[in-house]
Amino acid sequence: MSTIRKILSLVILATLILTACGSSETQAPPAATEAPGSTEAPDTTEVPAATESPSIPVSGDKVTITLATWAGADESKELQAVIDKVNAEATDFQIVHQANPADYYTKVQTMIAGNTAPDLMWLSQEYVANFADNGAILDITDQVAALSDMPAAQLDDYYPGSIAVARYNDRLYGLPWIAQPVVLYYNPEMFETAGIDPPDESWTWDTFKDAARQLTLKDASGNITQYGTSFNGWPPVQMFIWQAGGEVISSDLQSSPIDSPEAMEGAQFYADVIYNPEFAVPEEVIKEQGFGEMAKAGKVAMFFGGASDDLDYAYQNDPQNARMVMALVPKGPKDRTTFSWTAITAVFSQTENPDLAVKAMAALTDGIHHWKVLAPRKSLASAEVIAAAVPGKKDSVPVILQAAESMRSFNIIPRHAEWDTIFWEQFQDPLFHKKGTVADLAAAARSTLEEVLP
Numbered sequence: 001m002s003t004i005r006k007i008l009s010l011v012i013l014a015t016l017i018l019t020a021c022g023s024s025e026t027q028a029p030p031a032a033t034e035a036p037g038s039t040e041a042p043d044t045t046e047v048p049a050a051t052e053s054p055s056i057p058v059s060g061d062k063v064t065i066t067l068a069t070w071a072g073a074d075e076s077k078e079l080q081a082v083i084d085k086v087n088a089e090a091t092d093f094q095i096v097h098q099a100n101p102a103d104y105y106t107k108v109q110t111m112i113a114g115n116t117a118p119d120l121m122w123l124s125q126e127y128v129a130n131f132a133d134n135g136a137i138l139d140i141t142d143q144v145a146a147l148s149d150m151p152a153a154q155l156d157d158y159y160p161g162s163i164a165v166a167r168y169n170d171r172l173y174g175l176p177w178i179a180q181p182v183v184l185y186y187n188p189e190m191f192e193t194a195g196i197d198p199p200d201e202s203w204t205w206d207t208f209k210d211a212a213r214q215l216t217l218k219d220a221s222g223n224i225t226q227y228g229t230s231f232n233g234w235p236p237v238q239m240f241i242w243q244a245g246g247e248v249i250s251s252d253l254q255s256s257p258i259d260s261p262e263a264m265e266g267a268q269f270y271a272d273v274i275y276n277p278e279f280a281v282p283e284e285v286i287k288e289q290g291f292g293e294m295a296k297a298g299k300v301a302m303f304f305g306g307a308s309d310d311l312d313y314a315y316q317n318d319p320q321n322a323r324m325v326m327a328l329v330p331k332g333p334k335d336r337t338t339f340s341w342t343a344i345t346a347v348f349s350q351t352e353n354p355d356l357a358v359k360a361m362a363a364l365t366d367g368i369h370h371w372k373v374l375a376p377r378k379s380l381a382s383a384e385v386i387a388a389a390v391p392g393k394k395d396s397v398p399v400i401l402q403a404a405e406s407m408r409s410f411n412i413i414p415r416h417a418e419w420d421t422i423f424w425e426q427f428q429d430p431l432f433h434k435k436g437t438v439a440d441l442a443a444a445a446r447s448t449l450e451e452v453l454p
Contacts, residue, residue: 062087062094063353065360066118067345068111069097070104082367086360093353093360095120112136117348119357120364123174125165125342125409126416132168133414137346141172143358150359152366152377161408162376165342174344175361177368179376180306181407182235182338183399185324190215190226190301199302199327205240205269208302208330212279215301227300230281231274232291235304235329237428238410239339241266243332248423249411249453256419256449258427259442265333268438271431298322304329306341307400308373313392326396328403340407342376374404415452422448 071079076099087094098118100107105127111117123131131137147153152175155163162179166172184199191198196211212228219225238248246263249256257263275283281294295303296314303324305311314321329338345365351357369375373390381404383397393400413419426445430436436444 062090062092063356065093065095065120065353065357067095067097067120067364068104068108068118069099069122070101071097071099072101078371079368082371083364086363086367090360090363093356095360095364109136112348115350117350119348119351119353120345120361121348122177123344123346125344126412126420128165128173128344128346129168129412129414130416131346132171132173135349137173138349138351138354138358139171139173140347140354140358140361143355144172144175144362147359147362150362150366151379152362152369154377157377157379159376159378159404159407161340162342165409165412166344174346175365176342176344176376177365178308178341178343178372179374179404179407179409180308180341181374181400181403182239182304182329182340183307183396183403184327184329185295185303185305185309185311186327187295187298187301187322188325189323190298198325199330201328201331203328203330205243205330205332209273209279212273212302216277216279224277225299227277227281227294228279229273229302229304230286230291230294230300231270231304232283232286233274233424233428233432234291236339236410237267237270239329239337240270240332242337242339242408243334244269245332245334247411249413249419251411253411253413253454256446256453258423258449259439259446262334264438264442267427267431267442269332271434271438274432295324296321307396307403308390308393310392312396313390316392326399328399336406338403338407340409342409374400413452413454418452419449422452 067083069076069079076097080097083095083097108117108121117136121137123137128137132139144153144155151157155172158176159179162176166174166176186199188198191211194214196214199208199211208229215226215228216224217226241248241258241263244262244266246257246260246266248258248263258267273279275281281300286294289297289299292303292305292309292311294300295305295311303311307326310317311324312326315323329336345361347354347357347361369377369380370385371389373386373393374381375385375389381401383394386397386400387394410416422445426448427441431438431441
């Protein structure tokens with residue numbers, strides 16, 4: 001199959017990601033800057049795209065380097081401030097932002113197929129291997145190695161799990177600009193009223209379930225007025241499988257051992273909680289009242305969110321939001337591994353100025369690292385950097401830094417969209433809706449999952 005035909009096929013596969021991650025009513029698309037499951041819906045307000053063509057000088061000897069992102073209107077304004085600073089310091093390039101918040105991947109893949117893609121593009125982790133395998137993005141291993149004087153080009157400074165997302169077949173295809181570990185947000189007022197000690201490092205799955213049960217309250221008529229927690233496919237079930245010592249795609253990408261005892265233990269824990277009114281918000285209630293919105297409204301005591309979500313400071317901007325505090329996720333039978341939603345900036349393989357595009361990408365990446373939480377570089381993992389980027393995160397810094405030490409991303413394969421769809425349709429969704437046992441579903445789905453492995 002030609003590269004163009006492969007890229008065109010991704011347009012179809014991209015739409016399947018929504019099914020893989022959860023129903024469209026309750027799940028933010030993976031292309032959102034916030035991790036899937038964010039407390040805020042992605043901003044899809046259209047932003048006028050820049051009209052300059054790549055590589056056309058626009059200011060003296062500066063060359064235009066175009067950048068495609070999924071940023072909505074508000075985020076684009078913030079990103080533009082970062083770009084303006086980078087452009088002011090650059091002597092040989094000028095970055096021009098092209099925001100495509102609606103149908104981002106469909107648009108990008110279509111431009112790639114037509115050889116009209118921007119020089120730089122944002123990619124969330126599940127797309128990297130596919131784009132690299134199909135020749136859509138540039139192998140930048142050598143160019144980055146030559147940029148020894150640029151902070152964002154120092155690869156040993158990145159958290160191992162975040163830089164791994166940017167690699168394919170031991171070659172580098174981009175630089176991570178965010179690594180967002182999953183954390184637990186809790187409502188301290190609800191805990192105090194219930195006489196329950198706040199979550200701490202001693203918390204296990206059992207501690208969490210006990211607290212969720214006690215924090216699910218009913219009125220005199222038997223109607224539930226407060227839920228202990230909420231799952232809807234977010235947080236990813238993989239996180240709990242990892243915590244039990246299991247895996248869904250092996251590190252060598254050769255198997256999907258979802259039927260191992262460890263993997264099934266993690267999946268069963270998730271199945272016991274999701275949509276179960278003893279602990280969590282039922283599916284129909286999430287559809288009616290929202291997912292993260294219920295936590296902000298003070299109807300959910302514990303919510304798993306990304307470290308950059310605003311649950312811990314939203315009340316400062318709007319007193320109608322409930323006050324929530326950040327804590328580490330509960331520990332599983334093996335460890336406290338937490339999922340990290342990671343995104344990279346990649347270079348279009350057919351860019352006319354590959355060396356300059358990589359240099360611009362490295363400069364921009366460093367700028368974004370001082371804007372987004374969490375910057376995936378260990379040297380920037382400090383209270384000063386995080387508080388300067390998002391002042392509302394000041395009190396959450398210790399938890400963010402501790403969570404970063406245990407974060408990891410998915411093991412990604414070129415046909416990840418297909419794998420995700422199978423995993424959702426044949427394993428997760430029927431498990432969550434009690435349409436089979438974890439053992440039967442895992443055994444039946446494994447062989448199909450392994451058909452799409454490399």
